[in-house]
Amino acid sequence: MLELFAIPLVKIVVLIGALMTVTAYLVLLERKMAAWVQDRRGPDRVGVPLTKIRLFGLGQPLADGLKFLFKEEFTPRHVEPLLYTLAPVVTLASALAIYAVIPMGDTLPLKIGASGANLSMVVAPGCDVGLLYIFALSSIAVYGVILGGWASNDKYSFLGGLRTSAQMVAYELPLGLGILGVVLVSGSLDLGKIIHQQADSGLWFAFTQPLGLVVFVVAAFAEAARLPFDLPECEQELVGGYHTEYSGMRLITFLIAEFMHMVTVSFLIVILFFGGWHFWGLTGSGPVESWGQGILRIGVLMAKVFGVILFFMMVRWSWPRFRFDQLMSLAWKVMLPQGLLNLALMAVLCEPFIAERIGSRHWGVFLLISWAVALLAWLVTALVQPSGPENSPQRVEPSI
């Protein structure tokens, strides 16, 4: 009973609490970074409540949360009440449920229950189809946005919903293709096993599959609707996109879920392509033996994820937004062929290099081939430029 209910329950409570807190402070970080990039100060006034201590603005998330909490739950009269209420819940629930299979580390040598196994850092350990589960849930997350946009009965929300569904449907393909190469090489859909595979060989999939990495990261940006792919809610065009008509707690539910998507894909990028908790000469690759090792692995994983999140935030302030047709042609004409190429390449290379476990000196050949193909693919893409019509400013001949 303890193993069946208590441990997962504790895990879930710890995980959700940590996630919510971390998300709040990541928002603060994002604002700080925005300020840094734009050469201003950012939020730095709110500190400890009821005192004058500023503490670099660390109280800001708390204040934001309270503000949303005490705002009026306003429901416009023209909405579809049931779906309007449910949409944020669907979004947040699916965003949180994904963490059931995402490992937060390897294991800790804490023996609980009769099995005597180490405490796994996954809520649902040993899920054989972990990646499929993540895909399934991320496709459900689309519903929150679509239904919210539709139920708001407002043209901006509606357009935001339409754009989201088109974007998600288009980018799920490259996302899957990027992952398939990893699945093919590692031979498992279980995230924990994929990490162990990389730790054992010492070669992260980012090095062996550069093409897949780029495809996956670009698709991940689009799936998380982060700039430069934030068309579902681009403020200049759609006011607030699908959550234009939302306020108070419902709005923040949407915002948290959206932010959490970014954290999720950061975890995925690290786990699938950057070795998860593995770092050469630091964490070892076998099963966890001591507390120090277990905690170190957690720390390494978190540090990597933090790095990827910083990358996401930097990109936000570095790139302009894509136009919608460019977004689509990027998905179908660049990412899809590259993803297919990566998959085919891995299928071909798997046969001699992975299946028979040839010694490490042949890994050089593997790396050479995959990088050569990747560079070639990028070169061809750059030369062909299939991403949409020319949109640079053109001279218009005055008509007489």
Add this chain to the structure above:
Amino acid sequence: MSWHALEFYFLALMACAFALAVVFAANVVRMAFYLILSLGATAGLFFLAGADFVGAMQLMMYVGGTLVLLVFGVMLTAQGPWVSIRTSGGEWVLAALVGGSLLAVLVPTAMRLDPAPNHEHAAVPGTAHKSENKAPDAKASTEPQTTRPTATRIGLGLIGAPTSGTSGYLLPFEAISIHLLVVLIGAAYLARPKRRARPKLVESDEA
């Protein structure tokens, strides 16, 4: 009643209730939403039965794929803000006939299943009902929850493991790939805006 049975009844009830809600709802998008919930509960039943691959696939294909397109299509084609559909009497009779006949197949099929021999698991009372939802996976439903890799078994069943003596579905699988090829070509041909003979022309004379 064990937890397993309780969860089963909860999910089964949810699937059935929302399926009925789909039938009785008048608004297209609400129907789609209820369908999502019903199919999601069915996926939960699969997970409960230990068929996690099928469950994840159910979520991905139906909930994440087909229904997104359905909602997308409804949103694109909706005439007014709240489209509502009324079912006429004749349609009720016809639907009851069609649905009832399927039930007539599924119930005896489910009854015919022998419970697995070493199967003191609490799922036994629910087994028959469970196979009502998905007859093709009746065998999978009778399996108790295990941690054995289901994806591997499904893969071997699909390509036909040489040891198992079954023929597998490799040929239908290949046939489907040919279908998809034709569908893609047809779709690309239909969606292509311009004639191939004059790729350089301006779009003004096309319309």
Add this chain to the structure above:
Amino acid sequence: MTTATSIQLLAPQCVLVFTAIVIFVGGAFSEGRGPWKQLGIFGLVMSGLILAQHQRAFETLLQHNEVAATFGPVSLDLLGYLASWLALGVGVLLVLQVTGTDARGPAPEVIGSLLLLVAGLMLAAQANDLVLLFLALELISIPTYVLLALARPTPAGREAALKYFFLSILSSGLTLYGFSFLYGVAGSTQLADLYSVAAGPLHAFTSLPLLVRLGVLLVVAGLGMKIAIVPLHFYAPDVYQGTSPAAAAMLSAVPKIAGVIVLVRVAAAARPDLGELGWKLMLGLSVITMTLGNVLALWQRNVRRLLAYSSIAHAGYLLIGLAVWLAVPDKSVAGSGHPVTPGLAVSGLSAALFYLVVYSVASLGTFAAIGYLGRPDRPLDTVSELAGVASSHPAIAAALALFMFSLAGLPPLAGFWGKLMLIIRALSVDVGPSAISPGVRHWFIVVSVIAVLNAAISAAYYLRIIGAMYFRPQHGAPAADGGLGTKLATGLAAVLVVGMSLYAGPALHGSDVAAESGAVPLPAAATPRARPAVAQNGQPSVAVPQLSAASR
């Protein structure tokens, strides 16, 4: 079955699919017209050469008392084998006569789709598994949508494509629903398992025959749309009229052949549970279909619309044969105590298959001639446009007249033999065991009379076309710009019709052996078992030596 054998078994389809992919890929990267038509013919011929290799494998297999070469969901028995030859022949006629919408000739996608369609037809003829049966049917339907969509870029053409698309989806759904019932009853997708369940005792399962009948009813409803049986025929006139002659030719032949073969396969497996429903359903549908088709054809002015109704009527004739087959007790059904004369039990099926071949060739030839007389961008529309063709294009007019006479069933043409066989076998229903109730015989006599009356009605509109060609003065000669391919197809079809008229023996024999093998379900893959007929009678059921004569 070794892997090598199984690959060899599927090699003809593989060649077709491979050729189609080459054409698709090549077409995507080439501008202007390429040698796609020639490549298509080449693929079909190669496929035929490989199929001819099966001949020897067949003879050895049959001598070893195994029914057919089996691999997984595919079995190759004589029905499948001969139907594959029919499919290839139809494919050649279709690829020859297909034209583009302008002078650039057919798009490569059209040729590729045609090849895939032929591959699907061959697969449908050889499938012994419900899953593959359905997929093969879809492999025929999906390229059909593409073909119809590409056939004519006019509003009428698009309407035709859409109409066919939606109704075909509905029919696929019905078929699949019926298949799921059969699967539910059998507990397996193999047709052989369905047969053994249906023929076995009813163990605690009282509603079983009812469910099988329901499933078969749904399958008939689904396939009825493809065969164009009357309650489901209504799409045909509009679609034939809206689309190009070549696409109409394809619609008039390929879905019908596939539908009839799949129907035979399913009916053969489900037969022990069908009871009287089978032949009653077929007979009823047959009467409505042929009468309605013929009567409505009388009023048509548009050639393709007229031929659409004619194809509906011919579907009606076909069903008589199936009804006869289902009415005469199968010899493998024990309990009647009356031995059935070998051959009689499947004589109806044999007549239906023969009629199917004769009709397909004549219909393909007709559309090829019509296609030749029109222009690629504006096909020949009304019957009056045929006025005076006899003087301007005597050869084509003669071929068209030949097809019309054959379709009308005038002696001594192939169509006459086909109708004659159907009616003789309908009248000979009671020659068999006395297990058949006397009422059955009266039904078949009535239907025979109706069929003869229908043939008389149909002669009116077929003769109208001939009259327009030969006895009406020419005004504004038809464009006759269909190209060499349509001309070749017309000639080939004419030669085939004449051949089958004067020398019907091989075709008749071929349909006999095909019916013999199609009347029992294909064996399951894992256990190749002896044909029941062989086991019971102790005599070889299929005449192996004549096979070579029949198929060539």
